[in-house]
Amino acid sequence: MLLNQFLMLGAVLFCIGVYGVIVRKNAVLVLMSIELILNSVNINLLAFSLRNGSPDGHTFALYVIAVAAAEVGVGLAMVLLMYRNRRSVGLDDLSEMKG
Amino acid sequence: MFSASTEAAEVILKSGWFLENAFIIPIIPAVAFFLIIFFGKKMPMKGSEFGILSMFAALAMSLGAAYQWIQRVNGVSEETYVKPIIRSWTWWQNDGVSLGIGQHIDGLSITILVVVAFISSLVQIYSTEYLHGDRRYTHFFASLTLFSAGMLNMVVAENMIQLILGWELMGLCSFMLIGHWWEEGANSRAALKAFFTTRTGDIGLLVGTSVLFFAANDWTQKTLGVSGFSIRGLSAWALSGDPSSAAITVGAVALFIACIGKSGQFPLHTWLPDAMAGPTPVSSLLHSSTMVVAGVFLVARLYPVFYEGMNIYGNSVNFIVLIGGVTIVIAAALAFVQTDIKKVLAYSTVSQLGYMMMGLGAGAWLPAVFHIFTHAFFKACLFLGAGSISHSASHHSFDMKKDMGGLRKFMPITFSTWIVSTLALCGVFPFSGFFSKDEIIDNVGYAGYNFFMIVGLFGAFLTAAYMTRATYLTFFGEPRGAAAGEHHDDEHDAHASHDDHGHDAHGHDAHAHDSHAAHDAHDDHASHGPRESGLIITVPLILLATLALGSGFLNAPAFGEKWENLKKWVEPRAEVVSVTGIAKPAGAHGETRLAAGSTDTTVPSEETASPEEVVADGTTYSTEDTVADDSELRTTAVDDSHSEATDSGSHSKAEAGKDGGHHYSDCGTKTPVGGVCYAPQLKHAPFKWWKAGMSVGIVFLGMILSWLLCVQLYTRKNKKLVGLTERNKVLGAGYSFLANKYYLDTLYEKIIVRSIAHPISRGAYWFNQNVLDGIVNGAGTSTRKTAGWVYRNVDQKLVDGAVNGAGTSAENAGGALQPVQSGKVNQYGALLFGAAAIGALVLVIINF
Amino acid sequence: MLASDVLVAQNVGFAIIAAIMVIGALRVVTTKNVVHAALWLVVVLAGAAAQYILLAAEFLAVTQVMVYIGAVMVLFLFGTMLTRAQIGAEKNLNNKNAIIGLPIAVLLLATMLIALNDGFKAEKLPADTPLVTTQQVSDQIFGIYLLPFWALSFVLLAAAIGAIVLARRD
Structure with missing residues (x-):
């Protein structure tokens, strides 16, 4: 197996995730895209871990998973709050911060 | 004159349980804080008992430690370096860097410990009455206790990290305390302002600590085996000749910026008067003995670093003296235009802190520390007195012009304690302020800063004048506003006679109004007249006033040397202390501190000889060569000093015949050989009665002038207010006749006060409020307003250009970037990733 | 096989x-x-x-x-x-935003693929190195990466509390 095949898979997933983050309007879908990005990073970490024979990548992949879980929890709570307050989860409706 | 070797001296140093365990002192209130938070609301006294008991315990331990420290100091001769009691536990360690927590107990920390614990105890007792029924009573006591814990922790801190911990804890608690009544916008703004302004300075603390750590760590690890954070290590390092002048100067300046912020020095003093928005006990605690002296304490604590970094005793004016001197005058001038009694005291505090800083900058370490000590008592007393007035006499108003006046009849205890403290603050002879302030002024002059000595005297004059004004407005003349029992909407008629009855009738009985729901419930008061406060308030006042009167005698060089107790107990002795396992003779660096203007120069080689060589030929070396300039003092101090290497080679001392046989060592002047110094040799101005007489004379002059002016101004105005002229034709005629007589005063007021004092004060106040605040709070609209004002005043053109330019360019840039801030998250994401993509592309291209 | x-x-x-x-x-x-x-x-x-x-x-x-x-x-x-x-x-x-989203994603992908291709070319993953065991991972988590682990625990705690506070109906 080549190292690059994993890294490139990661790159493709990452860019798909980026596309999702930019294009999606629904907040839940944006969060899903972020999950894609995080997973692609994990694949990279593990590929390098195998290459270097070191467990560091595993440790950090675990940490990434934990952080992602926390992020989803808070993110969805925010989406819920947003829905409750304005009956919509469209991110375009949230432009109070417009300068 | 040669004492036994230091090793022997260490053996005979006494210690004791309180000294060895002084680290417990900050832990007591910290524990009490958690008790209050968790159980406070269920306790009969709503948690205040925990706070008060913890402060009493801390006070008792501090006093015990003080007693044992005095024993320890008295056990050795006058010249021996008294080793501080240092204990340290490592709580974090990584890759050679270890952080400890512990205690560093010496005369300085003991002094401040006692003061802080004492004032905190009194303030807590006072608060039980003052904040009785407040809705966040328990939280108030929790913050107050945690605040004291922070301060005590800072005082006992063994290293800079621990010191920062206490420092930041105080910052946080001051925010909570100042904003205690946050429902009013002004209060929460003041809290934020205090927090942010001190935070601005705190950047300096972090930067300075890091700079000093990286500069000093190698040396301290090698020589003393302690980390570069340790206060002891830093002190020794600063005087060792090891530091490069750049590193230590940058470190000292950065640390001093933190002190400027915390101690309300110009130009970061703006937060301090606003911080009066907090409850009065908070003002009393924060602005007399704890928070604001933290900065002064830091300078005193790391004095060797500032001594070397700022080139104290050098020829030119150093940064600390300059800032201190400017602060004294600016703050004192501002105190004249205030009508809020607490703001007068706040500016007075700023001004007094300026004295302390100026003293420290001029090498008057002991007088400055002594001034912290005495100032804590009389200023706490004044603040609590102001609180007592507002609590019992003026319906929570602090406005001297509207709601006070003539209170001396109704509040005899508050009045007399106020007078004692005012005299102490002004520096009248037997009161404590005299001994400390006069010594600072004296020593500043003695160190060669003649101009700043005059600044100090002028400051004393202003202090006397504004305090007289405040006293007059508050306690003399006729009662006005709330002090006259009136609510602001009351009718004017027949007050004088009617109200006197009122006071007599229910002047002193324990009124139901004592249990009002503090602050928010002004109107519960109905219309009772002013009366004396209860015992819970007056007893702390009396205690503080007693100390304001008596504490000066702890160090009264006026009565001869045996009265200089504080000097004996507190001032670290400058002695070269041998270090077992010292890696290399410090002389290898061979740097001496020189008077300003020139940087360090290398000492001739015979001085840089290692101790072994000194022993071998028994050379006696002199120190003359350190004097390159014409600094008079330096010359006199060094001229007839001679130092000798003792036969052990590990211990060298020098003694000057001058200064009435005062001990003299080379510490701070030249590189210590065969050991380290922990404190620079300080100079003490000999006490002269004529100087003291002159400064007291200036003070009296200030008082009398101010008094005369006050009588003319406020009494006359008062009569007009009461409106006698409308009621009685005869009196009216008489009044206008009298008024004609007072045309002179109108002239004074209009021309002299308005044209001289008011513009200066108002200009200074304006500068204070607009320019400095503006800079601190950042640019924006206020900057633009500032620019507009300055525009009209050609002389300020320079400032205007910079400020206006910054404002406009900020606005233009903002306008250009406005479309980017669409408020749409996706677009932000697109920007983020787009920028990342472009950045990555650039990197890829570069690397190809 | x-x-x-x-x-x-x-x-x-x-x-x-x-x-x-x-x-x-x-x-x-x-x-x-x-x-x-x-x-x-x-x-x-x-x-x-x-x-x-x-x-x-x-x-x-x-x-x-x-x-x-x-x-x-x-x-x-x-x-x-x-x-x-x-x-x-x-x-x-x-x-x-599709108009900007697509170019950005493609640009990012192209850059990364070029960089990866340039950096690792045909480097093979080693087939014979000792595999990382779960025990090693746990040794790391509770050893040298203990501090991040603590930090992470606080993050999770904060997230849990935050989610409850945000989503609570009151």
């Missing part, structure tokens, strides 16, 4: 799973139905777990299945249902 056969099998496995993952990911960001997107995401995450096994990280793979597919996806589905009663297809899931 020869070692080379194993490698071939692995490569084939990788290719199949990778293709499924990419298709799944593309569907996640293009589908018109939120629930479908969530289900496609399950596919991607399961594929990722499979890739972890190929990368000799069984523990991670199991964690991935449990945490992501077991917990996070459930959260997503709940989130979807609580915020939108509509389960079917809907319009308006995308905004007008």
Whole structure:
């Protein structure tokens, strides 16, 4: 197996995730895209871990998973709050911060 | 004159349980804080008992430690370096860097410990009455206790990290305390302002600590085996000749910026008067003995670093003296235009802190520390007195012009304690302020800063004048506003006679109004007249006033040397202390501190000889060569000093015949050989009665002038207010006749006060409020307003250009970037990733 | 079975799973139905777990299945249902940013692929190194990476409290 095949898979997933983050309007879908990005990073970490024979990548992949879980929890709570307050989860409706 | 070797001296140093365990002192209130938070609301006294008991315990331990420290100091001769009691536990360690927590107990920390614990105890007792029924009573006591814990922790801190911990804890608690009544916008703004302004300075603390750590760590690890954070290590390092002048100067300046912020020095003093928005006990605690002296304490604590970094005793004016001197005058001038009694005291505090800083900058370490000590008592007393007035006499108003006046009849205890403290603050002879302030002024002059000595005297004059004004407005003349029992909407008629009855009738009985729901419930008061406060308030006042009167005698060089107790107990002795396992003779660096203007120069080689060589030929070396300039003092101090290497080679001392046989060592002047110094040799101005007489004379002059002016101004105005002229034709005629007589005063007021004092004060106040605040709070609209004002005043053109330019360019840039801030998250994401993509592309291209 | 056969099998496995993952990911960001997107995401995450096994990280793979597919996806589905009663297809899931989104994603992908190709060319993953055991991972977590672990614990705690506070109805 080549190292690059994993890294490139990661790159493709990452860019798909980026596309999702930019294009999606629904907040839940944006969060899903972020999950894609995080997973692609994990694949990279593990590929390098195998290459270097070191467990560091595993440790950090675990940490990434934990952080992602926390992020989803808070993110969805925010989406819920947003829905409750304005009956919509469209991110375009949230432009109070417009300068 | 040669004492036994230091090793022997260490053996005979006494210690004791309180000294060895002084680290417990900050832990007591910290524990009490958690008790209050968790159980406070269920306790009969709503948690205040925990706070008060913890402060009493801390006070008792501090006093015990003080007693044992005095024993320890008295056990050795006058010249021996008294080793501080240092204990340290490592709580974090990584890759050679270890952080400890512990205690560093010496005369300085003991002094401040006692003061802080004492004032905190009194303030807590006072608060039980003052904040009785407040809705966040328990939280108030929790913050107050945690605040004291922070301060005590800072005082006992063994290293800079621990010191920062206490420092930041105080910052946080001051925010909570100042904003205690946050429902009013002004209060929460003041809290934020205090927090942010001190935070601005705190950047300096972090930067300075890091700079000093990286500069000093190698040396301290090698020589003393302690980390570069340790206060002891830093002190020794600063005087060792090891530091490069750049590193230590940058470190000292950065640390001093933190002190400027915390101690309300110009130009970061703006937060301090606003911080009066907090409850009065908070003002009393924060602005007399704890928070604001933290900065002064830091300078005193790391004095060797500032001594070397700022080139104290050098020829030119150093940064600390300059800032201190400017602060004294600016703050004192501002105190004249205030009508809020607490703001007068706040500016007075700023001004007094300026004295302390100026003293420290001029090498008057002991007088400055002594001034912290005495100032804590009389200023706490004044603040609590102001609180007592507002609590019992003026319906929570602090406005001297509207709601006070003539209170001396109704509040005899508050009045007399106020007078004692005012005299102490002004520096009248037997009161404590005299001994400390006069010594600072004296020593500043003695160190060669003649101009700043005059600044100090002028400051004393202003202090006397504004305090007289405040006293007059508050306690003399006729009662006005709330002090006259009136609510602001009351009718004017027949007050004088009617109200006197009122006071007599229910002047002193324990009124139901004592249990009002503090602050928010002004109107519960109905219309009772002013009366004396209860015992819970007056007893702390009396205690503080007693100390304001008596504490000066702890160090009264006026009565001869045996009265200089504080000097004996507190001032670290400058002695070269041998270090077992010292890696290399410090002389290898061979740097001496020189008077300003020139940087360090290398000492001739015979001085840089290692101790072994000194022993071998028994050379006696002199120190003359350190004097390159014409600094008079330096010359006199060094001229007839001679130092000798003792036969052990590990211990060298020098003694000057001058200064009435005062001990003299080379510490701070030249590189210590065969050991380290922990404190620079300080100079003490000999006490002269004529100087003291002159400064007291200036003070009296200030008082009398101010008094005369006050009588003319406020009494006359008062009569007009009461409106006698409308009621009685005869009196009216008489009044206008009298008024004609007072045309002179109108002239004074209009021309002299308005044209001289008011513009200066108002200009200074304006500068204070607009320019400095503006800079601190950042640019924006206020900057633009500032620019507009300055525009009209050609002389300020320079400032205007910079400020206006910054404002406009900020606005233009903002306008250009406005479309980017669409408020749409996706677009932000697109920007983020787009920028990342472009950045990555650039990197890829570069690397190809 | 020869070692080379194993490698071939692995490569084939990788290719199949990778293709499924990419298709799944593309569907996640293009589908018109939120629930479908969530289900496609399950596919991607399961594929990722499979890739972890190929990368000799069984523990991670199991964690991935449990945490992501077991917990996070459930959260997503709940989130979807609580915020939108509509389960079917809907319009308006995308905004007008597609015009910038696509170029940015393509640019980023191109850059990364170029950089990866340049950096690692045909470097092979070692087939004979000792594999990382779960014990090693745990030694690391509770050893040198203990401090991040603590920090992470606080993050999770804060997130839990934050989520409750945010979503609480009062």
